[in-house]
Amino acid sequence: MTTTLDRTGPRDLAATLPARVSLTPKTTLAGRLDGAWWPRSRDLEAELPALAAALVEPWGRITRVTVNPTRWPVVPHKVAVDGRTLHVGWFAEQHPDQLILLSFTVGRWDLLVIPPETAPAAAARLMAAASIPGNALTAGALMANEAVIGRGIRDAVRREATWEGEGGACMTPFGDVMGRSALPQPGNGWR
Known part of the structure; x- marks a missing residue:
């Protein structure tokens, strides 16, 4: 018997x-x-090199990054990026869903960090909302809005599934089936 191990980690x-x-x-x-x-994991050492590489062209060389440690299990002090060192700091006062990037030559940028476990549709909404020019919403406000939108979508899907599963039965305001059809039937008072 042959066993194949996949050693590809995050x-x-x-x-x-x-x-x-x-x-x-x-x-x-x-x-x-x-x-x-939208990182793929909560491993900053693995995720930051790809982010820094993606930002070289539009923003220049990133030299420092700050995060809030509540979302990251390990916050390394330094991360190797293309043969140089990216310095990583953390501040508990910084919003947990925000990443601050610094460049000595260009300036500062703030990014919303979308949790890796976020569903693709929710991540797409968050990425679009955070990228709107002149956006006045903070990282916390965007995440709170998405929580409400996501809950509303889940509730709508659940209500539709309930409707379909019950054959369109009438419901009381408390979610109990009323024992009559939503469609008029001869002899039950509907004409």
């Missing part, structure tokens, strides 16, 4: 795939965020 996967990032177009409208980043 670090190997992150190194081969491009960063999932959406940036605000260059415009005179300044917003609270400069875009969004």
